[in-house]
Amino acid sequence: MRSFTYERASSPAEAAAAASAEGAKFIAGGTNLLDLMKLEIETPTHLIDVNDLALDRIETTPEGGLRIGALVRNTDLAADERVRRDYGLLSRALLAGASGQLRNKATTAGNLLQRTRCPYFYDTNQPCNKRQPGSGCAAIGGFSRQHAVIGASEMCIATHPSDMAVAMRVLDATVETVRPDGTARSIPIAEFHRLPGDTPHVENALIPGELITAVTLPRPVGGTHIYHKVRDRASYAFALVSAGAIVQRDGTGHIALGGVAHKPWRVEAAEAELPRGAKAVAEQLLADAKPTQENAFKLPLVERTLAAVLAEART
Amino acid sequence: MRFDTPATTNPIDQLKIVGKPTDRIDGPLKTTGTAPYAYEWHDVVPNQAYGYVVGSAIAKGRIASIDLTKARAAPGVLAIVTAENAGKLGKGDWNTAKLLGGPDIQHYHQAIALVVAETFEQARAAAQLVRVDYIRAQGAFDLASAKDSAIVPDGATPDTAVGDFASAFASAPVELDATYTTPDQGHAMMEPHASIAAWDGDKLTLWTSNQMIAWSTGDMAKTLGIPKENIRLISPFIGGGFGGKLFVRSDAVLAVLGARAARRPVKVALARPFMFNNTTHRPATIQRIRIGATRDGKITAIGHESWSGDLPGGGPENAVQQTRLLYAGANRMTATRLAVLDLPEGNAMRAPGEAPGLMALEIAMDEMAEKLDIDPVEFRILNDTQVDPENPDRRFSQRQLVECLRIGAERFGWKTRGVRTGRVREGRWLIGVGVAAGFRNNLLTTSAARVRLDHRGVVTVETDMTDIGTGSYTIIAQTAAEMMGVPLDKVVVRLGDSIFPVSAGSGGQWGANNSTSGVYAACVKLREAVTQKLGFNSAEALFEDGNVRLGSRSVSLAEAAGEAGLVAEDAIEYGNLAKQYQQSTFAAHFVEVGVDVATREIRVRRMLAVCAAGRILNPKSARSQVIGAMTMGVGAALMEELAVDKRHGFFVNHDLAGYEVPVHADIPHQEVVFLDETDPISSPMKAKGVGELGLCGVGAAIANAVYNASGVRVRDYPVTLDKLLSGLPEI
Amino acid sequence: MTAAPSGANAQAGTGDMPSAVGEPAMSKVAITVNGEARELDLDTRTTLLDALREHLHLTGTKKGCDHGQCGACTVMVDGQRINSCLTLAVMHEGDTITTIEGLGAPQNLNAMQAAFVKHDGYQCGYCTPGQICSAVAVLDEIRAGIPSHVSGDLTATPQATVAELRERMSGNICRCGAYSNIVEAIAEVAGRPA
């Protein structure tokens, strides 16, 4: 870990302004950033601790939705009564992720911004376009059981590891930010995470120094909320494949996948197929899938996971 | 004390303390965080500096140049050790690869430098500034492709043959010929390898985390080229080893060299992401098993071949070992082959040989039972043998495998299982059960101890035996208490220090039986010293309640010891009972799993092990050994695999997020039954090992249960859901 | 609060040649550990775990992985369990920290520690302080009504069933495999049969 200076910001605007400096970075829960700093995958020279920013509240919006402060801990978000009642999918996704200890620290913003768990990204001896643009991608042709089956590029086949983000995608969340110049903006979750393309190191729509202040959810849509996470180990493991869904009585609904792409994978057109069953939905969702030999199993696994989700929704 | 005739009645048989479920005497230290582990000795020497290891970025080749300029200039840096400046180093007898590499590189993450700095943060940062230019060389990294180049390894019986296997197999009415694979596995003990080294002139003290004090003192001396008398190794608490800490590793050697270079004590712990490729692992195997039987299920031919790989000069995984002894059959063969692989060093991990060997053999037995349409429990019983099948004159000292299987089947409710696969369903789960035999040899080695009796009547045992979680402290205390007739709280046990008499150490499940036998021997001597001092006839004196009694005379041990105290030292040394009798431990594992109808996720629902392993010295800690091994077996069966990058030659998933071992949610309540057994052939303790037995066979029992649940036979471990997905019926 | 300016001149990004590591930035932090007020002047890079182990010599908290992957470093900060390896000490100004040493002592075990001894909920002992801290916090979390991955009904009040305990304890790896016994120990403290 390289040396860095440290400050605690006291207002969002001040934090954003400070973060536009070269080498500066926010730290929230620290559970992803410090992990990567120890390996010098992240090498900030200045850390701006945002934990004093009073962004740790969950409020009801005038539209009847929820505004979740960027610093709300994963545990608190999952345990919030309104979330449990109206956005069960989000609770479920959070509780399926990481461990109790990590969820106590992990924040809403940090969770969205966590970086891939690609093992080659984590090994600084290996080429990785995401870690070191232009160096190549060791995962292609290597050990790729965990990697993306869709939306990947020749530059990078990493997945986004967040469970929460999958739920946020199904829930049509909006990410609220403040930019270093002090202006605020709202970014629909669909536009927040990016596919790797030629620039796998650019993972989201934020500009340098842009601070997430909150994530808002539209008013609840009812339905059955399911988050189904598939993994070898029963807990404390990232998803091989996960599916977040809201299914209505009439069989319509919304669905997104985790563990298959560089971002939560949702294809609105595929949702029209929901009443026709898992196979039809999976075919649409994964129409352009290009798995590796090692992760081709994710295609049938997605279909089977969707089938389990739909079966659960019916009960 | 020489042990060359079977044990008769001795003070241990009183079983007032030995054999009773006893809380660990080190429990209060461990549960309060006050037991000191290797990296935690802040008070023993002042001015400790921090070392951080730099590992090779390539698997094979040479260092063309190494540039330390930036690292040296970094704040806080005190010294940097590399092969260039470390002086001449030897290699320990137990090491294959060098612990400090360069200029030649033998494997990925081989240590090539140690950066010593004032603080941990500074050492870690400066380590990143060491610049290395490599010349890569071609290496062999894939066992399957190297298999054909494998050769007959040196050393113990790579090939065995009895009768005429080939023709018996060819003419057997029912036969199986199947190939199984087990992957590379990591020990992943929770405490990383760690050491603190301090020099005082030419004398070295090393606080480390090591299972085998004497081996490692010797190997450290050899590595450094100094007399072993100049080295003191201290390792009283070890945060898990599983074979990974049998040897001196890079943390120890580099701490020692770092301390020499920095002229200060230096502490080094291996970073977790570095451990998997830097240290040793259980090598992958490819195993071919052939079994021929009569239609009524008698095995007539059994053959087991195993291929594994290691660095040049390394050894094979002895996966065929148990097949020589486990089942009857007149015609038999085994073969062990070794390929050269340039992966990190393969070496012992808990139950080396038997663990992966039984993972294969006990699936084969399940497959064979199915072909024969015989219950797999019955099939095993049908082929039991009470003698060494290669040498029928040699009986087993004890062999209750049949009892293990029968009692286990009864307890587990085996009869009610669904024989047809994929038929039992509970909600989203397909339920299946599986059985496997467990087998592990009982190994005998010399073990010494010193016992002191002081004027307060306190008995202090000193031996270089280690407690790696096995419960050594407690069983040694129980042994001494039983022998001397004192309560447990009058016994002090001091372990893991090279100034103490040399014990068996912890490995190969030999620790408990041998180390307590050594303590037994020393206590016999101490009893003699006491009776002699008191002028008692030693054969008739009774040691009870802190007193020695002879007839109406009774003297307290405190008084007998007097101000000066008494001390005795002895070792247990074995004659050739092990040659005359085959000594082994046995188990039957029963497992129930659920396989998710849709996603094929596998979860273990019930586990039972029935063990016959001689006298159980402390049923409480012995049970823990067995459930711990069963847990490791769940990992081996269902998730553990060091994924090899076959292009670049390293284990890719080299941290605890990537290399998944079981967590709480993977493990149900586990049941263990110990059969009442004493084995007088084994030792005066009449005990045998049990710490590895629990792992032997359990993986196959799980794999067989998965087959029973799902109808898909997986022969390549780990049995993961992706392997159950192909060729499945619709949901 | 800003840490003392440093000579740090390392650049962001991962160029081939990292520039020299700067002088450490030092920062003061005041924390309360096991009831005792402590003041430290630390390299900003120091994790809470290393502050405890290397600076305060409270070595009961263990380092198993240093990357949030094992739970051996679990401590309670203001009553909540966290992985002390993935948090900086300087981020804990004013916080109250409880480590294993704060729960009990060899002659004075607390209920959870005693239950671990009784049920042999450990072997090598290295994961044990983390397991115990986690276990204490888990029971609090259940009492506080925080749901888990295995809670059947999200809106119901969770109970300390063994399934709940196993899921909630899953962030604490025990390679010795003492899980079955650990759960029995916790269940006893929770007042339920395992």
Ligand SMILES: Cc1cc2nc3c(=O)[nH]c(=O)nc-3n(C[C@H](O)[C@H](O)[C@H](O)COP(=O)(O)OP(=O)(O)OC[C@H]3O[C@@H](n4cnc5c(N)ncnc54)[C@H](O)[C@@H]3O)c2cc1C
């Ligand atoms: C062993 C392990 C297992 C895990 N398992 C899972 C899992 O199964 N599922 C899962 O979803 N996650 C998992 N996680 C990841 C965990 O959820 C993330 O580490 C966590 O959510 C990150 O949140 P944080 O607040 O700690 O982020 P930090 O580490 O503090 O920050 C992460 C990034 O976000 C930036 N950032 C933080 N706050 C803001 C803000 N307000 N505005 C702009 N930028 C900001 C930081 O600069 C940094 O780049 C696991 C982590 C570990 C270590």
Ligand code: SF4
């Ligand atoms: S998949 Fe992406 S993150 Fe992984 S090595 Fe390739 S470029 Fe790097």
Ligand code: FES
């Ligand atoms: S040391 Fe912190 S989780 Fe492993």
Ligand code: FES
């Ligand atoms: S007791 Fe050894 S890791 Fe848990």
